[in-house]
Amino acid sequence: MKLAEVLKALNHPIRRDIVARLKDGPATAGDLAEAYQVSKPTMSTHFSALKGADLIRGERDGVTITYHLNATVAEEAMSALMDLLGHNDAAASKSSAASNSRKPEPSP
Amino acid sequence: MKLAEVLKALNHPIRRDIVARLKDGPATAGDLAEAYQVSKPTMSTHFSALKGADLIRGERDGVTITYHLNATVAEEAMSALMDLLGHNDAAASKSSAASNSRKPEPSP
DNA sequence: CCCTTAGTTAGGGATAGATCTAATTAGAGT
DNA sequence: ACTCTAATTAGATCTATCCCTAACTAAGGG
Secondary structure (H helix, E strand, O other): OOHHHHHHHHOOHHHHHHHHHHHOOOEEHHHHHHOOOOOHHHHHHHHHHHHHOOOEEEEEEOOEEEEEEOHHHHHHHHHHHHHHHOOOOOOOOOHHHOOOOOOOOOOO | OOHHHHHHHHOOHHHHHHHHHHHOOOEEHHHHHHOOOOOHHHHHHHHHHHHHOOOEEEEEEOOEEEEEEOHHHHHHHHHHHHHHHOOOOOOOOOHHHOOOOOOOOOOO
């Protein structure tokens, strides 16, 4: 899981809303597309961004594609964000927590 | 706390690293600026982005400014992200959790 | 007062992101 | 094969973000 990709993916209101919807269960690309006032190609790039972060996965069934949230990556993202934002009260960061040895990331 | 602002602020490696550093304790603007290969004005805009999200706060002491993480907003952001990304196993979302009644945010 | 140190503002150029229309692939029916 | 619907790719444009240099404000010394 790449935190940068996840944060980039979540950095758009439509994409956040897609994630929130998929949390309640899977949905087809078409159904999701109807919920927002943007063109279908635009929705396609939003799906790509979320797929790029591996936050969602799509399964083709005939002509329609059903997207569902990738719970594993969502969990990993939460852990990474906990690690980043502190949350240092009892029983906080889980297995992947001992990672932040304070070396600056390279700037893009 | 505005999730959009927080996510925008965290959507840059330098700003994430600043947050991670401040998690270990406060630091002056100058000390932080030395850690990255960017100009001081650039660092200033990064600080502004983090202040805009209220993730950090600066206190002027004479000529230097000491930044520290805003733990309250960090906590609120964690809650909001838990809410967004699921995390629906026992004892998950805290007080502010019952908020997501699935209405799409307006696109920008 | 002038100078030095710390940080911010202003303005500009480069890159990345969002969105559209038009054209294209993918799959199923008829 | 033709066609209809679902979704993606291509290309263009527009806006936002990043980063720089140069000029500015803020606060203390000599």
